Amino acid sequence: GEDVEQSLFLSVREGDSSVINCTYTDSSSTYLYWYKQEPGAGLQLLTYIFSNMDMKQDQRLTVLLNKKDKHLSLRIADTQTGDSAIYFCAERVLYTGTASKLTFGTGTRLQVTL
């Protein structure tokens, strides 16, 4: 299956950490991605992790992958108002030598309050 699920909404205070969770079902996922989408804007690639890794850190962003449970999380440290957006996780599965695509989760709307 290719279902990718996320909680719909998360509210945090400025300066706190945000943790956005994602579960996926396709065990043959090779890479997992996090994209950010601000209102009316495009999809900005934030970070991605190879499926044989457990963790990846990139400045304020930390990605944790539990492949056994098919669970992915994105932690944003010191969350700022500019982080308010919708965050999509996405899994990528290679079907043939050249065919692969992203399947997106339902998106989590992050609201940062003062």
Add this chain to the structure above:
Amino acid sequence: AAGVIQSPRHLIKEKRETATLKCYPIPRHDTVYWYQQGPGQDPQFLISFYEKMQSDKGSIPDRFSAQQFSDYHSELNMSSLELGDSALYFCASSLPRIDSPLHFGNGTRLTVT
């Protein structure tokens, strides 16, 4: 750094009309993907191309067609437009490697009235 360019940015059409969306990938990216995002929805995969050949097909209606040209730009042609086709259409490009992430354009917002 160069990004994926999509045109037009906004498009308004009437029902039963046709529309053509264009996508210019990042230089040296020869794989292009099209996604459709309805209001409040996650992006849905439509179709992808590698080296001018269709490489994968998703939930693309028969009224839609796409192609990739020799300069690797791609066009999505939509005919007999319906109100439900109103959405944000994204193009993404990547290198033809599984470890090459997809980079998305800013999208074309299509409104069908």
